[in-house]
Amino acid sequence: MVSKAEPETGVRMTTDPHDSEITVLAAANGLTIPSEFRAGVRTNLELLRSYGALIEGLELPDRLEPAFRYEP
Amino acid sequence: MSGLEQRTVALAASVRKGERSARDLAVKALADIESRDGSYHCVTRLLMQRALEAAERVDRLVLQGRDPGPLAGVPFGIKDLFDVRGEVTTAGSKVLANDPPATQDAVVVAHMIAAGAIPIALTNMDEFAYGFATINAHYGNTRNLHAPERLAGGSSGGSAAGVAARMFSLGLGSDTNGSIRVPASLCGVWGLRATQGRLSVEGSYPFVPSLDTVGPFADSAGGLKACFEALCARPLAEVDVSSLRIARLGGWFGENMSAPMQTAIDTLSMALGATDVVEIPEVARARAAAFVISASEGAGQHLGRLRTQAGEYDPAVRDRLLAGALLPSTLIFQAHRLRHWFRDRMHEAFAKTDILLAPALVGEAPRFDQPEIEIGGKMVSARANLGLYTQPLTLAGFPVLTVPMKVPGLPLGAQLIARPGREDQLFALAEKLETDGLAEARLI
Known part of the structure; x- marks a missing residue:
């Protein structure tokens, strides 16, 4: 699926839109994900996105603060 | 045999009274792990020297009439994400395998040793604690003692399965999403995920810092409570279980x-x-x-x-x-x-x-x-x-x-x-369930 590489950016261009998306997202974080890792990464990303949809499906008050620190 | 026929509280009592030698117990436990663990992969490294040093210290204190601690002579396993002085903390990985050895024990490991417990082995885990299975591409898969074709659960599976195998009486693990509770359930032992922040995570390799906790596995409800008290370095209040x-x-x-x-x-x-x-x-x-x-x-x-x-x-x-x-x-x-x-x-x-x-x-x-x-x-x-x-x-x-x-x-x-x-309420109910015959660790 890899059609060409652009060595000056490290971003690989692909013809598969999902693969392209992973390439772009990874590059934004300084990552290059080899083709042999892609299927596993995509499966996990899809799972995480399904959880993301659940999280965003709950309307929360604007003034509810995030609980980064644990305070029982 | 590992010599661990007695459960934690009785075992510590017999060592404290001088009826059993902590060194003999440690030697037997180490030999038992070497002879049996090949089939189960609970353990990744034996702590031979540390175990014998700690056991000899306990025996010496008993001989001198001094207090060796509430967990005197009780062997414990340590998930390989806790620092142990002189050992590399791999967290089940290869990428950390060449790190320098830890220069001091994790806080919970130090508390266990101060209470007289004997560090016997480092235990297997999912790499970086990211899993529920203790399936590890580098160090092997931990098998369920009760059915070796089945998972022990994870990520603290080596500590849980080692307690079920009587390789050690107590185990230390971590629980971010269920890594103590899952293997405890599948292996048939007692386990505790403590209140977030109650037990120190200092000296443990982090997985998810905002959710990570550490805690014990045990062969008995009483053992779990004694272990938790040692980890907190303070006794719990008594609770009237009938009021719960x-x-x-x-x-x-x-x-x-x-x-x-x-x-x-x-x-x-x-x-x-x-x-x-x-x-x-x-x-x-x-x-x-x-x-x-x-x-x-x-x-x-x-x-x-x-x-x-x-x-x-x-x-x-x-x-x-x-x-x-x-x-x-x-x-x-x-x-x-x-x-x-x-x-x-x-x-x-x-x-x-x-x-x-x-x-x-x-x-x-x-x-x-x-x-x-x-x-x-x-x-x-x-x-x-x-x-x-x-x-x-x-x-x-x-x-x-x-x-x-x-x-x-x-x-x-x-x-x-x-x-x-309110761990005190949990322990009160756990001990009642054990006394009433409704719960019991399944040891082999």
């Missing part, structure tokens, strides 16, 4: 159980008089938030190495971490807001009760060759869904004790949940 109000968690926690788990939970509920059912809203979203926070923070922890050494990670863990690195930051922010909201709902659930009862897992340990289980009428990943009932509770940070229910067949665990800081 107990209810059962319904909704999410009442669905999808296997027939044996349903029967076991029904039986335990009835014995406890837990007729009231409490439902917590939005449990699926709470679990989702725990999942997303874990993937994101885990990825952040490893981002530098993922850029240069991703191929050296366990493939299953690597793909989870890489996927976590691709999530938008706004989602993590929302997940932490949901965490706040869900914690408030958990506090409301305790308005009229002191202890909530729930299954630890949907059923018995899956087989290694069984990649999927049925949940909600759909076939889903067995490994990812072992935390179905543990992971949502993680988000709230409340203490949870895993009870090995007395059942026929393979081990099944229940979760007892209390308000933050």
Whole structure:
């Protein structure tokens, strides 16, 4: 699926839109994900996105603060 | 034989009285692990020298008439994410295997040794604690002592299975999404996820810093309590167990159980008089938030190495971490807001009760060759869904004790949940369940 590489950016261009998306997202974080890792990464990303949809499906008050620190 | 026929409290008492030698116990335990662990992979390294040093110190104190500590001579296993002086902390990985050895013990390891316990071995785990199975591409898979073709659970599987095998009486583990509660349930031993922040994580390799906890496994309810008191370095208050109000968690926690788990939970509920059912809203979203926070923070922890050494990670863990690195930051922010909201709902659930009862897992340990289980009428990943009932509770940070229910067949665990800081209530009920014959660690 890899059609060409652009060595000056490290971003690989692909013809598969999902693969392209992973390439772009990874590059934004300084990552290059080899083709042999892609299927596993995509499966996990899809799972995480399904959880993301659940999280965003709950309307929360604007003034509810995030609980980064644990305070029982 | 390991010499661990006695359970923790009785064993420590016999060492304290000078009836048994801590050194003899340590030598037997080390030899037993060497002879039996090849089939189970509970242990990754023996701590021969540290064990003998600690045991000789205990024997010397007994001989001098001094107090060797409440866990005198009791061997314990240590998940290989805790620093142990002189040992490399690998966290189940190869990428850390060339790190320098730790220069001091993790706080909980130091507390155990100060209480007279004997560090006997480092134990197997999912790489970087990211898994529920103790399936490790580098160090092997830990097998369930009760059915070696089945998972021991994880990620602290080596510590749980080692207690079930009587290789050591107590184990240290960590629990971010269920890594103590899942293997405790599948291996048939006692386990505790303490209130978030109650036990020190200093000297442990982090997985998800905002959700990580550490805690013990034990061969008995009394042993679990004694171990927790040692880890806190202070005794717990006595609790009148007859005053505790107990209810059962319904909704999410009442669905999808296997027939044996349903029967076991029904039986335990009835014995406890837990007729009231409490439902917590939005449990699926709470679990989702725990999942997303874990993937994101885990990825952040490893981002530098993922850029240069991703191929050296366990493939299953690597793909989870890489996927976590691709999530938008706004989602993590929302997940932490949901965490706040869900914690408030958990506090409301305790308005009229002191202890909530729930299954630890949907059923018995899956087989290694069984990649999927049925949940909600759909076939889903067995490994990812072992935390179905543990992971949502993680988000709230409340203490949870895993009870090995007395059942026929393979081990099944229940979760007892209390308000933050009320481990004393959990231990009081656990000891009563053991005394009444409703729960018992299943040791081989």
